[in-house]
Amino acid sequence: MDDSKAIFLKDATVNAADGDQRAFIRKALGGYYTNRDLQKARYRDWERARDAASMAKWSAVNDLANVLEKFVGNFERNGGVVHWARDAAEARAIILKIAEDNQAKAIVKSKCMTSEEIHLNDALEKAGFGVVESDLGEFIQQLRGEAPYHFVFPCMHVKREAISELFTKHLGTAPTDSPEELTMIARRHLRQLYVDADIGITGANFLIAETGQISITENEGNARLTAALPRIHIALSGIEKVVNHLDDLSVLLPMLATAGAGQPMTCYNTLYSGPRKKGECDGPEQFHLVLLDNARTRILADPEQRDALHCIRCGACLNVCPIFKNIGGLAYGTTYQGPIGSVITPHLRGLKQWNHLSGASSLCGACTDACPVRIDLHHHLLHNRRNATKESPTLFDQVFHHGFNFVIKRPWLFATGGRIFRATLPLLQKLPIPYMGAWMKTRDLPKAPAQSFRDQWKNQNV
Amino acid sequence: MRVSLFVPCFVDQLTPQVGLATAKVLKRLGHEVEFRSAQTCCGQPSFNSGQWDVAREAAIRALEVFRGAEVVVGPSGSCVAMMRNFYPELLKGTSHAAEADDLAARTFEFSEFLVKKLGVTDVGAKFAKKVTYHDGCHALRELRLKEEPRQLLRAVKGLELIESEEGETCCGFGGLFSAKFPMISTAMVQVKGGALARTGADYVVSSDPSCLLQIGGWLSREGKPILPLHIAEVLAHDA
Numbered sequence: 001m002d003d004s005k006a007i008f009l010k011d012a013t014v015n016a017a018d019g020d021q022r023a024f025i026r027k028a029l030g031g032y033y034t035n036r037d038l039q040k041a042r043y044r045d046w047e048r049a050r051d052a053a054s055m056a057k058w059s060a061v062n063d064l065a066n067v068l069e070k071f072v073g074n075f076e077r078n079g080g081v082v083h084w085a086r087d088a089a090e091a092r093a094i095i096l097k098i099a100e101d102n103q104a105k106a107i108v109k110s111k112c113m114t115s116e117e118i119h120l121n122d123a124l125e126k127a128g129f130g131v132v133e134s135d136l137g138e139f140i141q142q143l144r145g146e147a148p149y150h151f152v153f154p155c156m157h158v159k160r161e162a163i164s165e166l167f168t169k170h171l172g173t174a175p176t177d178s179p180e181e182l183t184m185i186a187r188r189h190l191r192q193l194y195v196d197a198d199i200g201i202t203g204a205n206f207l208i209a210e211t212g213q214i215s216i217t218e219n220e221g222n223a224r225l226t227a228a229l230p231r232i233h234i235a236l237s238g239i240e241k242v243v244n245h246l247d248d249l250s251v252l253l254p255m256l257a258t259a260g261a262g263q264p265m266t267c268y269n270t271l272y273s274g275p276r277k278k279g280e281c282d283g284p285e286q287f288h289l290v291l292l293d294n295a296r297t298r299i300l301a302d303p304e305q306r307d308a309l310h311c312i313r314c315g316a317c318l319n320v321c322p323i324f325k326n327i328g329g330l331a332y333g334t335t336y337q338g339p340i341g342s343v344i345t346p347h348l349r350g351l352k353q354w355n356h357l358s359g360a361s362s363l364c365g366a367c368t369d370a371c372p373v374r375i376d377l378h379h380h381l382l383h384n385r386r387n388a389t390k391e392s393p394t395l396f397d398q399v400f401h402h403g404f405n406f407v408i409k410r411p412w413l414f415a416t417g418g419r420i421f422r423a424t425l426p427l428l429q430k431l432p433i434p435y436m437g438a439w440m441k442t443r444d445l446p447k448a449p450a451q452s453f454r455d456q457w458k459n460q461n462v
Numbered sequence: 463m464r465v466s467l468f469v470p471c472f473v474d475q476l477t478p479q480v481g482l483a484t485a486k487v488l489k490r491l492g493h494e495v496e497f498r499s500a501q502t503c504c505g506q507p508s509f510n511s512g513q514w515d516v517a518r519e520a521a522i523r524a525l526e527v528f529r530g531a532e533v534v535v536g537p538s539g540s541c542v543a544m545m546r547n548f549y550p551e552l553l554k555g556t557s558h559a560a561e562a563d564d565l566a567a568r569t570f571e572f573s574e575f576l577v578k579k580l581g582v583t584d585v586g587a588k589f590a591k592k593v594t595y596h597d598g599c600h601a602l603r604e605l606r607l608k609e610e611p612r613q614l615l616r617a618v619k620g621l622e623l624i625e626s627e628e629g630e631t632c633c634g635f636g637g638l639f640s641a642k643f644p645m646i647s648t649a650m651v652q653v654k655g656g657a658l659a660r661t662g663a664d665y666v667v668s669s670d671p672s673c674l675l676q677i678g679g680w681l682s683r684e685g686k687p688i689l690p691l692h693i694a695e696v697l698a699h700d701a
Contacts, residue, residue, distance in 0.1 A: 012643070322632050322634070322653070323646055326646055326649035326653070327649075359639070359642060359643070362635060362639050362640075362647070363510065363639075365599055365604065366599075368603070369603060385511065386512045387512075388512055389511070389512035398513075401507070404503075404507065404516075405508065405519060407502075408520060414502040438642075439640060439679070441644060445675070446477060448475075453473060453474040453481040454469075456478055
């Protein structure tokens with residue numbers, strides 16, 4: 001078994017048995033469901049808004065080469081510098097080089113899952129740069145030395161007391177159970193860091209082709225400070241974040257906020273249009289944008305799953321996913337958790353090693369219904385399973401399914417096999433046979449009837 | 463109408479009363495009911511396991527079995543979704559594509575058939591019990607059925623329908639998922655089964671016998687005083 005699968009099975013088993021933690025996560029999401037439904041009700045027609053949002057992304061993704069080129073032209077005209085990165089290593093090297101060329105010392109970051117994807121913090125720290133996360137949740141996770149639990153709510157699993165203890169340990173502050181006070185502690189700590197930092201690294205929610213602007217959405221105002229105060233701003237973005245028109249944001253921004261966090265709009269929505277221009281009194285001197293492929297073109301080349309590039313990283317699919325809620329975000333072992341993570345991680349990191357995530361789903365489809373840009377998430381899990389079977393079938397599965405097929409192709413054998421199955425069921429239930437043993441551990445089976453349906457039907461209808 | 467029954471393989475072997483109840487209700491409504499004994503399994507276990515070549519063979523067999531049937535009615539949202547939505551996907555681009563589309567259009571889930579195809583909500587059933595309804599995910603999200611079974615239940619004399627918390631939450635069955643990832647599947651049925659038990663209903667009713675296997679199996683193991691029952695069994699009660 002691959003390591004990633006073994007670790008997943010171990011962590012999922014531990015977490016699925018942790019009733020307290022599961023209840024905590026359900027409670028944490030309780031307010032979200034109420035607010036989301038409240039906000040959805042304000043839309044004249046949520047389903048048509050999903051169509052519009054999906055179309056805005058579709059029209060850019062399906063013409064990605066041209067739309068990107070247009071964006072880059074306009075971004076450069078605004079005075080920004082574009083760097084293309086084929087993979088994580090190239091992206092890290094580009095960012096390290098900018099930091100070295102400018103003799104930077106301190107780096108402040110706002111929330112950017114793409115930076116998690118390329119393991120940027122590790123690389124910067126190894127090269128001797130100090131990096132501080134300025135998003136409160138990411139800051140907490142950084143102090144904990146833990147990856148984000150949920151790509152929108154990174155520390156949703158951490159209890160208030162644990163945050164207070166964490167701050168006491170690392171920042172020397174007095175214990176408190178007030179969320180406001182905890183936020184103020186982080187804020188006081190971070191304020192001076194913005195001023196001291198040479199480089200601010202942000203992500204990007206949308207790249208607008210027609211204006212060359214970057215759109216960043218946030219609730220804390222930390223991304224604005226990260227982008228505006230340091231003398232160099234580096235934005236890191238996947239190439240799929242591009243949209244054609246500024247107007248597309250009129251549907252994408254509210255839907256991102258409502259689907260992801262149950263908000264009418266996220267608190268701060270900012271468009272960044274290049275570095276400080278002549279005569280302007282603030283803004284960074286340099287504005288770099290690292291455009292990352294890292295297997296996105298591989299998804300683009302797959303017409304069946306191309307819509308996975310529509311993802312606006314709202315997290316709605318995680319919030320409704322019964323798997324996510326029961327095993328937690330860390331068990332996935334991926335940058336992107338939940339259904340979208342299970343769909344795209346095999347593309348990013350290899351199908352053979354990560355197909356187990358597509359298997360770990362009851363295919364309930366709650367994710368697909370929640371997705372504001374209509375990604376066919378749960379069907380893509382089926383597609384991944386099919387592709388994995390083609391690529392590297394497991395012997396057990398081959399034998400099991402071909403054997404099963406041999407039986408169901410022959411109704412007489414099915415009926416006979418069924419009779420033997422029913423007669424021996426009391427015994428089978430006690431044996432540690434694959435599948436049966438796993439089922440019987442926590443669930444009963446109905447008492448096997450003496451006669452099958454087909455037998456009873458025959459007897460009634462002779 | 464001449465109805466050809468589509469009885470899921472595990473219903474055939476483990477819960478035959480569901481198939482018999484389905485036939486009983488249809489006959490009571492004046493329809494002719496047949497069972498083509500060449501049918502076995504729709505192939506969903508293989509389809510969901512990524513074994514599409516195997517599932518394709520099962521699909522082609524089903525096309526042969528139900529060839530010429532006026533309508534095919536199955537007491538399972540999940541197995542009907544396999545025929546309705548996934549056979550066309552499996553057989554797309556093959557010489558069987560047109561027949562798969564044709565079968566999809568003639569195949570109905572039981573409650574869907576009664577309410578949407580026949581326009582019947584009162585089948586003349588009596589069942590003086592408190593019941594709560596579990597939406598199987600395939601019925602709910604693949605077939606888009608939500609009100610149809612509830613309309614049928616509300617028309618049953620004496621029946622009190624109670625909605626549960628976690629109404630649209632998956633029970634955690636998911637076919638082989640329940641045995642391949644038993645710890646996750648169990649956590650899911652704890653959430654779902656717990657909510658169903660808290661309603662205080664006598665029965666949890668569903669149009670999906672596979673969900674009932676999972677929910678009922680857990681309720682039984684935990685000793686909860688609520689029993690699984692298929693909607694056809696409720697509608698078959700006439701005294």
